[in-house]
Amino acid sequence: MLVLTRRSDESIRLGEDILITVLEIRGNQVRLGIKAPRGVRIFREELYQKTLKENLLAAGIDGEVFDALKEVFKKG
Incomplete structure (x- = not known):
């Protein structure tokens, strides 16, 4: 993971x-502004x-399988 330090109004x-862009820092909350193409979710x-x-779960995959899949994708 890349970790960067930014101040208010820096991008x-x-x-x-x-x-x-960091819009505002107030206490332990940071307001971010994101400019991206419409196709980016x-x-x-x-x-x-x-x-x-x-x-x-709606597809019939139980919670244990979900947690295992989550771990696989974290490592990848």
Whole structure:
């Protein structure tokens, strides 16, 4: 994992098309602005994981298999 330090109004560019800007830092919260092409899907991690788990459960994959798959993709 790459770890970067940014201050308010500073940015990080991912590739040529995605720009992430620190808009505000207040206590332990950071507000980010993200400029990306319309085709790029952006999710908060906790919502992404919840949706993924619900989709797998709906497909008949149990929680243990989900957790094992999550570990495989973390390592990759």
